[in-house]
Amino acid sequence: MASTAKGIDPIISAAWGKPQSWTLDSYKKRGGYEGLKKALEMQPAAIIDEVKKSNLRGRGGAGFPTGLKWSFVPKDSPKPKYLAVNGDESEPGTFKDRYILEDDPHMMLEGIAIASYALGVHTCYVYLRGEFKFPAERCQAAIDEAYKAGIFGKKLMGKDFELNCYLVRGAGAYICGEETALLESLEGKKGWPRLKPPFPAVVGLFGSPTVVNNVETLASVPHVFTGGSDWYAKLGTDKSGGTRLVCLSGSVNRPGVYEVSMFTTLAELIYDDKYGRGMPAGRKVKAVIPGGSSAPVLGADELDVAMEFEALKVKQTMAGSGGVIVMDDATCMVRSLWRVARFYAEESCGQCTPCREGTPWQTRLLRKIEEGRGEPGDIDMLSNVASSIAPYPPIGLGNTICALGDAAALPTHSFLMRFKDEFEAHIREKRCPFGDKPWGSFGDWS
């Protein structure tokens, strides 16, 4: 399933689909935990420097440089420090972490061990979304193996350093993927995001310094040490080291998770035989969401862009969590946006008024337009409601405590910017121009 273009071999996904790939035995045979061995011979500050030099950026959505994030943790804090693993993968279009947890969980555990040693963390909580029953079972089995093998526990691989690792399952709330909401949830509360600053690196779990890292980010860490930071950095661009996992779904012939070079373009991902293998017969790309449902949508003429943080930012969208959703030219954009808007209305935690009130309002307006009841002022109204949640551009400067407000508004702004004519057609014709087939080529389930 996983392969890379332009001469780069898979790193994260190399063992997926192979027999027993999730076991410690298999992982060790592939060189597993060798990165940890190397890291344990280094001083913690040197480990953080190595990660900085690798240009590894967080794979959860924001793309923040991992080494820099680690360096924010105060070294002289009298409080215990924590590592929280964000495995609350719930962004529509994103399904990569599930594969790591199911097929190669030790890779993430090795990353946890390296990060914990570097940061002086003795307790790590792996927070997985509640619906991940099978990934949680695989992950727990790997944790148990690691304890049994003396990797976790009183002595970290024989080193005088205690590390305990506990798995916690959420209970169905997208907002808990936001790092401060995740910490609230880990503290046994409802997942209401916290105001920042203070940032979790200083005041996090139980008021202590805490690093929150995504599953894929931590699974990438061992490779920085086995291959070296120079090698890892050179795999990517000047600002984004390594490879990355992208999740391809929607109207393509071969959806799936693919490990790609940072230089791979959206067009290659959709059309290349190694990846999506093109569109359904006779159909063309109409729109692509490049980084999970919150990322601004791109049009068919914008596919020649690398799947990389900076390049996508230039297009006023984002690489986000790696979720690429393709829509073909038989797909209704109003209905698609309505479905995305429903998600954010459903998942708003209700803490901030613009998000709590604005997200259902967007949904109601979109339903009205899609069902042929739209009126001429509705498009402006929709744009105003979205702007009240988060203006566009810039990205990420909304009116709410956390980025869920931005995530809810950005799709609306971008759909209206690129596909306004479809919204107008719905209102003018007082019906959906796609009739009862609004979901493109594969929407007729049988």
Place this chain on the structure above:
Amino acid sequence: MAEPLFTPEEQKKFDAGIAEIISHYPSDRKSAGMLPALRLLQEIKGWLPPEGLRLVAKHLEVTPERAYEVASFYVMYHLKKPGKYVVDVCTNLSCSLWGAEKMLAYLEEKLGLKAGEANEKFTLRETECLASCGTAPCLQINEDHHESLTRAKLDAILAKLS
């Protein structure tokens, strides 16, 4: 006299589980075990009865209101007894592009329930993304995951449910 919440066997499982959960947190942070404790209670009873919430709260040294507040925030906790099988159908964008809306309509007809309704055997719910976008459409039945569903595959799954 009210019937006890647990059978002796259930009590044993709950006591062992709650002790394990609490051991994962600092001694002055027992309340952090709320999500796993509620999950444990639901695994044993199938839902979260009010007396169970009170018991969890007592063990974690918080008020029952706090336990209810958390339980009502997350969609996976059942504050009312659900059907034997809870069917969660993802209709988010990627799944709908692969026919999830039609699959849900088929299920509604087949089970005689609208999304959001329940009978003794089934609770049918339209849910948000289940992280199977590449193998859409998908659903979960009591947290067991089923993906790349066709009508024949779905019929076979439902036929196995007693």
